[in-house]
Amino acid sequence: MSNINTTDFNNPSTFILLGIPGLEEVYVWISIPFCTIYxxxxxxxxxxxxxxxxxxxxxxPMYYFLCMLAINGLVLATLIMPKTLSIFWFNSREIQFSACLAQMYFIHCLTAVETGIFVAMAFDRYVAICHPLRHSSILTNPVVAKIGLALVLRGGMLVLPYPILAKQWPYCRTNIVSHTYCEHMSVVKLACADTKFSNYYSLYIALFVIGLDAFFITVSYIHILRAIFILPGKETRLKTFWTCGSHLCVFLVSYTPALFSFLTHRFGRNVPLHVHILFANVYLLVPPMLTPIIYGVRTKQIQDSLLQLLTHKGS
Structure with missing residues (x-):
């Protein structure tokens, strides 16, 4: 790290990704679970x-939304993992300033898209259970496509100020980003300018997107549970609720580490930096890994199709 300039420069053309400080000696071992996850x-x-x-x-619709979630997870993991692994394996820490801003933008855009997909999936379950006769007429293919486009536009527009503001700031203290990727707040801290607006805006976006989406999902499931409880027979109620199980599991797997990472980043001043960074990676990488596993385990149709596919290839 001695060759990294930390003073007396302005607006560097490259940033240096710090990686996971304090764990440099075990990078090779850390790379194994990271690579496995990818x-x-x-x-x-x-x-x-x-x-x-x-x-x-x-x-x-349910599987179309699942495909959106799969594509989102693939792109998100690919934005992060190649550079992270290059840090672990080759000590390749440099990243161009423009590439850093692009990575920052698309990472936060895709996280906003992801939480929107959860809302769309909850709405699909609500219509399927509460209004089953109208499901096919409400969630037609064009409507599903429009929902997907709206989610992408929402995420893209809400996060757009991040790179625009970051590009205008002067950077005169250090070019070392304390992370394995260009996380927004880690870049904001490097600016030699008043970044209060950016800090408040990022907090607003996090609370607005996650909070509002969580509210809509909660409302959807309140209506779903009310509809399930009036169904005749315990077996019928359990079977109906089972169709929501995969979505609920993926939702909890995604939101729990994200909430922990957000709270520790904002309020956990005594939490070690390497813990912050590890959890920031966990909440982005673990959900795309677990989503296909959860749906594969909990959805019999996917199990049967996968078994048929493997059996066909084996023969």
Missing amino acids: IIVILGNVTILFIVKREPSFHE
Whole structure:
């Protein structure tokens, strides 16, 4: 680290990604679970996309939203993992300023898109359970496509001020980003300017996007549970609720580490930096890894299609 200039410069053309400070000696060992997660993300989500495309019975809104989630997870993991692994394996820490801003923008954009997809999936379950006769007429293919486009536009527009503001600031203290990727707040801290607006805006976006989406999901499931409880027979109620199980599991897996990372970043001043960084990676990388596993385990149709695919290839 001695060759990294930390003073007396303005607006560097490159930033230096610090990695995970204090754990440099075990980078090779840390890279093993990171690389494993990335491989599982690729294999699992590509498998989901292939099965849905191959099986006509999966051409319905729930699986279309699942495909959106799979694509989102693939792109998000690919934005992070190659550079992170290059830090672990080759000590390749440099990243161009423009590439850093692009990475920052797309990472936060995709996280906003992801939480929007959870809302869309909750709405799909609400319509399917509370208004089953109208499901096919409400969530038509054009409507699903418009929802997907709206989610992308929402995420893109809300996060757009991040790189625009970051590009205008002067940087005169250090070019070392205390992270494995260009996380927004880690870049903001490097600026030699008043960044209060950016700090408040990022807090507002986090609370607005996550809070509002969590509210809509909660409202959807309140209506779903009310509809389930009036169904005749315990077995029928359990079977109906089971159709929501995968979505609820993925939602909790995604929101729990994200909430912990957000709270520790904002209020956990005594939490070590390497813990912040590890959890920031966990909340971005673990959900795309677990989503195809959860849906594969909890959805019999996907299990049967995967088994049929493997059996066909084996023969």
